[in-house]
Amino acid sequence: MIGKRVLGIVLAGAPGRRLTPLTAERAKGAVPFGGLYRLVDFTLSNLVNSGIRQICVLTQYKSHSLNRHLATAWELSSTPGDHVIPVPAQQWRGPGWQAGSADAIYQSLSLLDEHRPDLVVVCGADHVYRMDPLQMIDEHVARGAGVTISAIPMPRAQATDFGVLQAAADGHSVEAFLEKPASPPGRAGQPDEALVSMGVYVFDPDVLIEALHKDAADDESGHSVGGDVIPRLAREGAAHAYDFWQNEVPGACAGDRCYWRELGTIDSYFNAHMDLCATEPRFNMYNQDWPIVMRLSSQPPAKFVHEDGDRPGQAVNSVISTGVIVSGGLIRSSVLSPGVRIEGRSRVNRAVILNNACVHRHAVVENAILDKAVVVLPGAMVGVDKEHDRARGFTVSAGGVTVVSKGQVVAP
Structure with a gap:
């Protein structure tokens, strides 16, 4: 990835209704997690630890708490161009507010004109995981993909709440992308498992821009990245899958390698906290080789x-x-x-x-x-x-x- 300019876009504008009442007064990405952190901190830490230091966080729903957190906890170094900035819904392309995650990026396409990236990494703000996006980017470039989707195996019975990839015989070309299917297709060699999208994407900028314009012109679209844009690109043969199990994060131990949780419900949020309490936690917050890097407030010891x-x-x-x-x-x-x-x-x-x-x-x-x-x-x-x-x-x-x-x- 040497010489590539990468822009990180974090989607943090959704209301997170399934997390009510925790999202009654705050955006989902601002919900506290793990004692000291907010949900958005895990995605941002992955980007910053990998060297991606131009990051825009797209906000909309009850964003005051999230904006304040970004301003106080995510000031990067004084190196010119380094930034983590909130980008509120501004109605650049019409009088309506963001109609979905794809529309959020579409309304902020001026960011691509401003940054002129070679690649765009798009992530959700409500996942807890460690990942080095550069390894995914290297595979994306090597395959000449229009979009690469990070994916993880999951039992089919649990995959109905996620986007599911149907891979071709080569194991990485995506033939179809199904958003929350009632009967998820099994993956090759493991028919009881489905290949689930993690909500982490690497886009070629031109492919992203064209796909967003097509989506905006489609009156039948729900204007969602996972529900509309990715299925369209899969049908066009431009989508490839990245196997999250290949990702090697410095300092990861066998017990927490490739941990990923989407905290979209109260139960998943609670269970992920219980994972932290185990003697050998399923997610190790103490990995100093890949730290959660936000600035902590000053408090006395417990x-x-x-x-x-x-x-x-x-x-x-x-x-x-x-x-x-x-x-x-x-x-x-x-x-x-x-x-x-x-x-x-x-x-x-x-x-x-x-x-x-x-x-x-x-x-x-x-x-x-x-x-x-x-x-x-x-x-x-x-x-x-x-x-x-x-x-x-x-x-x-x-x-x-x-x-x-x-x-x-x-x-x-």
Whole structure:
């Protein structure tokens, strides 16, 4: 890829309705993850670690929190041209707002005129994974592809919520691309598995521009990259697949190699956090050879106090962020974001607790997500009785995870 100018485009304008209520006041890419981070940080880190340092984040839905995060956490070096910048919907090509991910890029085609890249990498903002995009780019160039789609095998029964590739006999040419098919086609040699799109694409700029113009002129289109643009390019013979299992990331261990999760639902978001809590985590946030590179806010270290009787200040198999104080509570298999307070004789088990939430004395939080600044009053329980949670207006996911919205007070 020597000498190639690469522009990164991150699609971060979708409302993320399946993540409600976590997306009630923020864009999906701004949803906190892993204690210290936002979902968008993982995609941005992959791009920056690989040397792609001209990145535009296309925003629209409730973007204030995301824009603020990008401004404070993603200032790159002073090298001329390096940048991570939010690009809001600006109605350059008409009075309407972005009608889909393809339309978001179409309305921002001036970015390609400005940067004049040799290649364009397009990524979603709601995936947790490590990947070196340069290896994918090298394969894209070697094959002379119009678009290359990063793909990962998945059991067919789980593939119905994703874009599915149907590869030709050569294993990499894409004959068809099916968006969320009811019956995903099996892949060659593994009929019980489907080849699923990761939402990471490498485009030849001319191919991308032509495809977007065709899509914009199609009144029947949903104006989605995965739903409309990629299927069209597959039919035209311009699409190729990249096998994510070939990707070698520095510092990756056998246990977390090729980890990828699309966090589009409450259950997938919660389960990905539980992956972090394992003794050998499925996704290793401690890989210093391929770090999550955003600038962290200044907070004091976490603090644990008391060890007597039934109020030990203790956390087991958990991820505890800076600024957390555990004062006599017991925490198991949980992720706590900065500023969280856990008071005496409380119990937290399999929970995700976001910034500045407080769990008071004798309270119980179990199989639950507490959004920012939630207060669980003394003796209250969250996640223990799902019917009671629903009666109180809390969201309960299909997998039985209770979600308490930002700033709510939970009474006994």
